[in-house]
Amino acid sequence: MxxxxxxxxxxxxxxxxxxxxxxxxxxxxxxxxxxxxxxxxxxxxxxxxxxxxxxxxxxxxxxxxxxxxxxxxxxxxxxxxxxxxxxxxxxxxxxxxxxxxxxxxxxxxxxxxxxxxxxxxxxxxxxxxxxxxxxxxxxxxxxxxxxxxxxxxxxxxxxxxxxxxxxxxxxxxxxxxxxxxxxxxxxxxxxxxxxxxxxxxxxxxxxxxxxxxxxxxxxxxxxxxxxxxxxxxxxxxxxxxxxxxxxxxxxGGKSPNIIFEDADLELAVAGAISGIFGGGGQMCTAGSRLLVQNSIKDEFTDLLLTAARSVKVGNPMDASTQMGPMSTAPQYQKVINYIDIARAEGAKCLLGGKPATGPGIKGGQFIEPTIFTNVSNSMRIAQEEVFGPVLSVIGFEDEAEAIEIANNTLYGLAAGVWTGNIGRLFRVSKALEVGTVWGNTYRTYSYMMPFGGMKQxxxxxxxxxxxxxxxxxxxxxxxxxxxxxxxxxxxxx
Structure with a gap:
């Protein structure tokens, strides 16, 4: 050593x-x-x-x-x-x-x-x-x-x-x-x-x-x-x-990843998975609030669960691993605590929600990819930064409600907007109180682009x-x- x-x-x-x-x-x-x-x-x-x-x-x-x-x-x-x-x-x-x-x-x-x-x-x-x-x-x-x-x-x-x-x-x-x-x-x-x-x-x-x-x-x-x-x-x-x-x-951030009904759902699912489970959710820009238009919410959630179940958790040195451990013991415990809080507040856990076990998992700092639904934007799981692989699915009716929910947070770091309507993409991007907006993509970083947040x-x-x-x-x-x-x-x- x-x-x-x-x-x-x-x-x-x-x-x-x-x-x-x-x-x-x-x-x-x-x-x-x-x-x-x-x-x-x-x-x-x-x-x-x-x-x-x-x-x-x-x-x-x-x-x-x-x-x-x-x-x-x-x-x-x-x-x-x-x-x-x-x-x-x-x-x-x-x-x-x-x-x-x-x-x-x-x-x-x-x-x-x-x-x-x-x-x-x-x-x-x-x-x-x-x-x-x-x-x-x-x-x-x-x-x-x-x-x-x-x-x-x-x-x-x-x-x-x-x-x-x-x-x-x-x-x-x-x-x-x-x-x-x-x-x-x-x-x-x-x-x-x-x-x-x-x-x-x-x-x-x-x-x-x-x-x-x-x-x-x-x-x-x-x-x-x-x-x-x-x-x-x-x-x-x-x-x-x-x-x-x-x-x-x-x-910190509590970034909304907004999926409209006219989005390419296959691409949006991939973006949602990458946005929250990439890096084990230990990113300030993690798309931890998935806002999905109600007209496609059930369909999209089914696609999301199918993709999330395939995420391989394990040894970060293994080239096939897609999600590694929590980086620190305190962070691991914090995420576990937030999962318990979400359940206590009435959120429904559709996937994960517990420590990960199985082949290639050591050290006691692994958490399963976790997805909650029945989440209100007022819940702590939707308002506070978890910094882990925990996703909250929140429904919305229309563009105005999506913007209202997205901005209803102390944070303003990043957001994603998935839509086939270019006019909507520009309108929503302008209305979002964040420093970075990704349109039909997520976690696309560039050292040439200014990066930082609004509000807290x-x-x-x-x-x-x-x-x-x-x-x-x-x-x-x-x-x-x-x-x-x-x-x-x-x-x-």
Missing amino acids: KTYSHWIAGQFQEPASGEWLDTVDPYQGEPWAKIPKGNAIDASAAVSAAKTAMTNGPWATMSATARGKILRRIGDITLGNIDQLAQMEVRDNGKLLAEMSGAIKNVAEIWYYYAGLADKIEGSVMPMEKAGIVGLTSREPIGVVLALTAWNAPLNFLALKCAPALAAGCSVVIKPSEFSSVSSLEFAALTKMAGLPDGVLNVVTGLGQDIGAPLVEHPDVSMVTFTGSDATGAKVYEAAARHMKRVTMEL SGIGRESGIEAVNEYLETKSLMISIAETRPENNFVPR
Whole structure:
């Protein structure tokens, strides 16, 4: 069992506490590595390294083009280590190996994308109302960025936060989830091989209260970017606000997947299955509320059950497995509790609803694909994020009711709309209070498209060009070119 250390200032450093935490393989149900149990001393060391890299090191004076070349080499090295990184992700969080190889390739593409944007950040010459004054704006890195990443997709979140931050010229301290930190530590060491200067990217691990809180509160951290639950996000937001730090938050969701009667039902069933059982439902965008028009509800539910019964649950390293374990023991128990709550509230369990057993299932963290009907949108199972393979089927009469039900939630991350009517697709998409709408598809992600939520699903955007803007400050410069002294035009502010 390998023991890891923090990655600070371009090298591995043991935790100040001299203590480590076990990280558990969710399939085997046993520890497979040890990660540092960090504290405020480690937090300070990491932030200091990042601050130094931005002010005194080569990163501070490097051209944007040179930064972009380093980011491109990070993408190259990612591709060169697909197998190693994919297997680490599977061991750490139970994701399917069959999916992770493609996911790591996508991580490399994220680095390539922002490598190309690094020297495309431009200022402006501004029109001025004052004669003899030239106005210029420049875009400058915001400073040291703290990236708090979630356990369900560590390397993906690392890339989505760090690649645009580095393209903007920032330095980063990453604090991954204590449940899945290994791949982030290994990846950080790979970036040195790409020529990334020491201190530009640091990874420290441990519990939120021990090291996460000191990082958020650190005066030299200028920005916090967080992915996780809305409850934890609210605490991070509150702490950051006390020091006027900029934040981006990618939080929870209770996404509606809306099936109209004129949809291609075969495609819609496949989208519904992928939308909730892909990744074991451990996705912020999980289509956990399946809204089906009443005229086709019975037919569609029968098709759905047939497809769901064929989902193979088991060893995530097996290429034929379609759904692996819950990534953490606490998450497993949370999902089991929500299944009990749904039954108590009167929902009818059509499929699953209990721990999964059978060949290839170990570790005690497996849950059967679960489908509930007779669900009211007011039930907790329809309003609260379960983050597991639990689907609620809810009927609706018409377009107006579908929109009303879809928007009747605290969340606003994503939605799916399945219809053969293009006019309806545009109308409903416009009416939905979410950051992303998928039309006749689901879980179609692109690093080129802005991603983020409305309402309690978050603040700011990741992916696309908009992500780089989150890590930049706009500075105004006004220069007098007048040949005579201008009149006193003092305007109090």
